[in-house]
Amino acid sequence: MLELRPNCEFCDKDLPPESTEACICTYECTFCTSCVESLLQNVCPNCSGGFTARPVRPSTARRNNVSLASQPASTKRVLSKYSRQEIEEFCRAVKDVAPEMR
Ligand SMILES: [Zn+2]
Ligand SMILES: [Zn+2]
Numbered sequence: 417m418l419e420l421r422p423n424c425e426f427c428d429k430d431l432p433p434e435s436t437e438a439c440i441c442t443y444e445c446t447f448c449t450s451c452v453e454s455l456l457q458n459v460c461p462n463c464s465g466g467f468t469a470r471p472v473r474p475s476t477a478r479r480n481n482v483s484l485a486s487q488p489a490s491t492k493r494v495l496s497k498y499s500r501q502e503i504e505e506f507c508r509a510v511k512d513v514a515p516e517m518r
Contacts, residue, residue, distance in 0.1 A: 423481050437449045440470045
């Protein structure tokens with residue numbers, strides 16, 4: 417199950433579970449759409465994979481015990497250990513390879 421991390425790992429923007437601006441990679445590294453499109457160019461700086469939009473977890477339980485109340489979002493903020501320069505260099509080297517070919 418997704419952790420639903422609370423922030424962009426680079427710019428620290430809040431990304432609450434209902435946000436439509438949250439992007440995740442296969443390891444659930446989490447960034448905002450702005451960082452993914454401009455800085456990262458669809459390259460995860462941690463694993464080199466591509467991103468997809470993070471699905472919104474429903475807040476209304478239309479099935480028993482299946483909702484944000486039963487499986488709450490993470491509150492543990494995660495910030496990148498890499499500098500902007502390190503990220504730019506890494507992403508520049510990978511961005512021209514399609515995610516399915518990485
Ligand atoms: Zn961001
Ligand atoms: Zn990743």
